[in-house]
Amino acid sequence: MSLTTTITEVAPAAEKSTTTNKDKEPYRYAHLMPFLSKVKMPPLTPFTHVDPGSRALNHPNPRSFLDKAEVIELTPNFASDIRGVNLAALDNDAKDQLALEVARRGVVVFRDQQDFFDRGPEFYTTWGRHFGRLHIHPSSPHPEGYPEIHLVYKDANSKFNSETITSTVWHADFSFELQPPGLTTFFLLSQPKTGGDTLYSSQVLNLKRLSPTFVAFLRTLKAEHTGIGTLRASRGGGFERREPVENIHPVVRRHPVTGEEALYVNKQFTKRIVGLKREESENILNFLYDHIAKAGDNQARIKWSPNSMVLWDNRSAIADYGHLGAVRHGARITPQAERPIPALESLVLDDQ
Numbered sequence: 074m075s076l077t078t079t080i081t082e083v084a085p086a087a088e089k090s091t092t093t094n095k096d097k098e099p100y101r102y103a104h105l106m107p108f109l110s111k112v113k114m115p116p117l118t119p120f121t122h123v124d125p126g127s128r129a130l131n132h133p134n135p136r137s138f139l140d141k142a143e144v145i146e147l148t149p150n151f152a153s154d155i156r157g158v159n160l161a162a163l164d165n166d167a168k169d170q171l172a173l174e175v176a177r178r179g180v181v182v183f184r185d186q187q188d189f190f191d192r193g194p195e196f197y198t199t200w201g202r203h204f205g206r207l208h209i210h211p212s213s214p215h216p217e218g219y220p221e222i223h224l225v226y227k228d229a230n231s232k233f234n235s236e237t238i239t240s241t242v243w244h245a246d247f248s249f250e251l252q253p254p255g256l257t258t259f260f261l262l263s264q265p266k267t268g269g270d271t272l273y274s275s276q277v278l279n280l281k282r283l284s285p286t287f288v289a290f291l292r293t294l295k296a297e298h299t300g301i302g303t304l305r306a307s308r309g310g311g312f313e314r315r316e317p318v319e320n321i322h323p324v325v326r327r328h329p330v331t332g333e334e335a336l337y338v339n340k341q342f343t344k345r346i347v348g349l350k351r352e353e354s355e356n357i358l359n360f361l362y363d364h365i366a367k368a369g370d371n372q373a374r375i376k377w378s379p380n381s382m383v384l385w386d387n388r389s390a391i392a393d394y395g396h397l398g399a400v401r402h403g404a405r406i407t408p409q410a411e412r413p414i415p416a417l418e419s420l421v422l423d424d425q
């Protein structure tokens with residue numbers, strides 16, 4: 074399980090362009106440039122999520138989709154880098170295996186996926202629906218006609234917040250929703266020659282480093298996550314199409330497939346720990362944010378190369394690095410998953 078960051082991932086409303094800035098040839102992905110819809114959307118409604126990884130649990134060989142692949146484990150227990158699998162050609166059985174593999178490894182990058190890129194937005198959304206109901210971002214731009222594809226777009230005109238010392242903001246994508254995302258797919262259609270890397274942190278490992286006594290206390294806690302300010306975070310580049318929501322989630326959640334426990338707070342969207350005094354809540358949350366940011370041994374840094382795709386379990390963590398002066402154009406397909414399951418079964422979430 075892992076977390077995600079804002080600053081480079083929230084797309085500003087870019088001018089629609091059909092050429093790259095370095096040459097005048099037609100841009101291969103012009104049809105996927107950001108489009109800012111101002112059509113209002115109703116609130117999301119609850120639904121039952123069945124995680125596709127659960128279907129692979131009883132498979133005789135749940136890693137058979139990797140039989141011909143080259144797998145590099147980036148750290149012992151978190152993140153893999155894989156060549157030799159064409160994601161676009163996977164059947165449903167292999168997609169279920171993939172979901173289980175991503176749940177177990179947290180983050181997996183697949184190289185050489187031009188075939189997937191070339192299939193286009195209709196294929197991207199069909200792909201995503203295998204893993205869950207697709208989330209539509211409440212405020213950011215998307216390719217015209219495909220609101221389920223969340224775009225990340227930066228170019229030479231993009232600005233970073235000069236009031237902070239880093240563009241890295243650890244976060245789990247839209248953790249403020251009642252049913253935040255599970256298996257998430259992200260790929261860069263254009264990228265800087267260097268930079269624009271994505272950093273991930275394992276919330277499973279972050280939790281495991283804490284003392285059993287402290288973890289036992291954290292399991293008894295729930296936190297409020299807020300979507301208010303999401304638009305502000307995009308610094309004026311979006312339009313609030315859906316009313317922002319706030320929801321209560323356990324501070325320690327259990328994965329529905331692996332059964333693993335993970336820390337589930339993030340600096341961007343977690344507002345407070347329910348039932349604690351303000352100073353208690355702030356000190357505990359700041360300690361946890363500090364732990365997440367500093368625990369380099371629980372992190373993996375993905376170096377992008379052309380035609381790479383990253384799949385991660387959004388029940389855990391990521392962060393992007395900024396890069397100015399070149400186009401960074403990415404697409405994210407983000408299925409929602411279950412309402413976070415408390416690691417402590419007796420924890421009642423709706424009783425504030």
Ligand SMILES: [Fe+2]
Pocket residue numbers: 077078079082244245246
């Ligand atoms: Fe993100």
